[in-house]
Amino acid sequence: MTDTWLPSLITQTPQEGYELAITLSRRGVKYTQPDMDTLKKLRPDYANSADGLTAASHVIAVNFQTVAAVNNYWRG
Amino acid sequence: MTDTWLPSLITQTPQEGYELAITLSRRGVKYTQPDMDTLKKLRPDYANSADGLTAASHVIAVNFQTVAAVNNYWRG
Amino acid sequence: MTDTWLPSLITQTPQEGYELAITLSRRGVKYTQPDMDTLKKLRPDYANSADGLTAASHVIAVNFQTVAAVNNYWRG
Amino acid sequence: MTDTWLPSLITQTPQEGYELAITLSRRGVKYTQPDMDTLKKLRPDYANSADGLTAASHVIAVNFQTVAAVNNYWRG
Amino acid sequence: MTDTWLPSLITQTPQEGYELAITLSRRGVKYTQPDMDTLKKLRPDYANSADGLTAASHVIAVNFQTVAAVNNYWRG
Amino acid sequence: MTDTWLPSLITQTPQEGYELAITLSRRGVKYTQPDMDTLKKLRPDYANSADGLTAASHVIAVNFQTVAAVNNYWRG
Numbered sequence: 001m002t003d004t005w006l007p008s009l010i011t012q013t014p015q016e017g018y019e020l021a022i023t024l025s026r027r028g029v030k031y032t033q034p035d036m037d038t039l040k041k042l043r044p045d046y047a048n049s050a051d052g053l054t055a056a057s058h059v060i061a062v063n064f065q066t067v068a069a070v071n072n073y074w075r076g
Numbered sequence: 077m078t079d080t081w082l083p084s085l086i087t088q089t090p091q092e093g094y095e096l097a098i099t100l101s102r103r104g105v106k107y108t109q110p111d112m113d114t115l116k117k118l119r120p121d122y123a124n125s126a127d128g129l130t131a132a133s134h135v136i137a138v139n140f141q142t143v144a145a146v147n148n149y150w151r152g
Numbered sequence: 153m154t155d156t157w158l159p160s161l162i163t164q165t166p167q168e169g170y171e172l173a174i175t176l177s178r179r180g181v182k183y184t185q186p187d188m189d190t191l192k193k194l195r196p197d198y199a200n201s202a203d204g205l206t207a208a209s210h211v212i213a214v215n216f217q218t219v220a221a222v223n224n225y226w227r228g
Numbered sequence: 229m230t231d232t233w234l235p236s237l238i239t240q241t242p243q244e245g246y247e248l249a250i251t252l253s254r255r256g257v258k259y260t261q262p263d264m265d266t267l268k269k270l271r272p273d274y275a276n277s278a279d280g281l282t283a284a285s286h287v288i289a290v291n292f293q294t295v296a297a298v299n300n301y302w303r304g
Numbered sequence: 305m306t307d308t309w310l311p312s313l314i315t316q317t318p319q320e321g322y323e324l325a326i327t328l329s330r331r332g333v334k335y336t337q338p339d340m341d342t343l344k345k346l347r348p349d350y351a352n353s354a355d356g357l358t359a360a361s362h363v364i365a366v367n368f369q370t371v372a373a374v375n376n377y378w379r380g
Numbered sequence: 381m382t383d384t385w386l387p388s389l390i391t392q393t394p395q396e397g398y399e400l401a402i403t404l405s406r407r408g409v410k411y412t413q414p415d416m417d418t419l420k421k422l423r424p425d426y427a428n429s430a431d432g433l434t435a436a437s438h439v440i441a442v443n444f445q446t447v448a449a450v451n452n453y454w455r456g
Binding site: 089090091094095098122123124125126127129130131132133134136137138140141144145149150151 | 156157158159160161176177178179180181183184185190194195197198201203204207208210211214215217218221222
C-alpha cells in the first residue's frame with residue numbers, strides 16, 4: 001500500500017488508543033486481502049459469529065498493548 | 077462510536093482492573109459488531125460453549141496485562 | 153460481581169503466583185457465564201478435550217506473565 | 229534460507245514497522261513451507277476466510293509488538 | 305495441589321528455562337484435569353495432531369517468555 | 381532430552397534471531413511428540429494447511445519476541 005495510514009501511534013486518550021488498535025487490526029486484514037469486495041462478502045462470517053468476534057477482540061487487545069506502551073500508558 | 081467509555085485506564089484495585097479488562101474485551105466485540113440484537117442472539121454461542129468461554133477469558137487476560145502495566149501493577 | 157476475590161496480586165512464591173493465575177483464568181470464564189449450573193455442564197467439554205486443556209493452559213500462561221511481573225519475578 | 233531478508237528491524241516510521249511485521253509474519257509461513265507452488269495453492273484458503281484473515285492479522289500484531297519495541301516506539 | 309512443584313523460576317541455562325516452561329505448560333493442564341487416567345487417554349489426541357502440537361508449542365512459548373524474563377534473559 | 385540444543389539465546393543478527401525462534405518453536409513440538417516418524421507423518425497436516433501455517437508463524441512470532449528481548453533488540 002502506498003497511502004500513509006499510520007503517521008503516528010500517539011493518541012490523546014486511551015479510548016483513541018483503543019480505536020487506533022482497531023485500525024491496526026483491520027489493516028492486518030486488508031494487507032492480507034486487499035480486495036474490498038471479498039472483504040465485504042466475508043464480513044458476515046465473523047460479524048455474525050461468536051468465535052469470530054472474540055477472535056477480532058483478541059487481535060485488538062494485542063494491538064492495544066502496543067499502542068498503550070507507545071503512549072507510555074497515558075500517564076501524563 | 078462517539079460516546080466516551082474509556083476516560084482512564086487507572087483503577088484503585090487489581091479487581092477493578094480486571095473488570096476494566098472485561099470492559100475492554102467486550103468493547104472489541106461491540107466495535108466489530110455494533111448491532112445489539114445480533115450480539116444478543118450470539119451470546120448463547122459462546123456463553124454455553126467451553127471453547128467460547130476459554131477464548132473470552134483469554135482476551136480478558138491479554139487486556140488485563142495492559143491494565144496492570146498502566147497501573148504499575150498496583151504496587152502502591 | 154460484588155464480592156472481593158482479588159484483593160492483591162502479590163504472592164509469596166512462584167507456585168502461589170501460578171495458582172493465582174489459574175484463579176484469574178477461571179474468573180474470566182465466570183464473569184462471562186455466571187450461571188454455575190451451566191459451567192458444571194460445560195466442564196466435561198474442555199476437561200476431557202485435549203484442545204480444551206491446552207487452551208486452558210494457554211490462558212493460565214498469559215495470566216501468569218502478569219502475576220510474575222507484578223511480583224517482580226519473585227527476585228528477592 | 230541463505231538469503232539475507234532481515235538485515236535490520238529499524239524502520240523510519242510506524243507504518244514501515246507495521247509492514248515489516250507483515251514481512252516477518254509471512255517469513256514464518258515460508259520457513260515452514262518453502263515450496264512456493266504449495267503456498268500459492270493455499271492462499272485462497274486464508275485470504276477468502278474470515279477466520280484465516282483474523283488469524284493473519286493476529287500474527288502481524290504479535291510481530292508488530294516486537295518491531296515497535298525495537299524502534300523504541302518511534303518516540304524520536 | 306499441595307505438593308511443591310515450583311520452588312523457583314531461576315534456571316542455570318536457557319535450555320533448562322525452556323524445559324521449565326514445558327513443566328509450567330503441563331501443570332496448567334494438570335490443574336484443569338487432575339485425573340491422570342483421563343490425561344493419558346487424551347494424549348494421542350494432541351500428540352498425534354499437527355494442530356495440537358503447534359498449540360502445545362505456543363503455550364510453551366508464552367511460558368518461556370516469563371521464565372526468560374525472570375532469569376533476566378541469562379545475560380550473566 | 382539430554383542433548384544440548386540451546387546453549388545461548390544470543391545471536392549476531394535479527395535474522396539469526398528469527399531462525400532461532402523457529403528452532404525454539406520446533407523444539408516445543410518435539411518435546412511434546414519425540415517420535416520422529418510420527419512427526420514426519422504429521423508434517424503434511426500443517427505444511428499443506430493455511431491455518432496450520434499461520435499457527436506455526438504465530439508461535440515463531442511469540443518466540444521471536446523473547447529472542448529479540450534477550451538480544452536487547454540488536455541495538456548495537
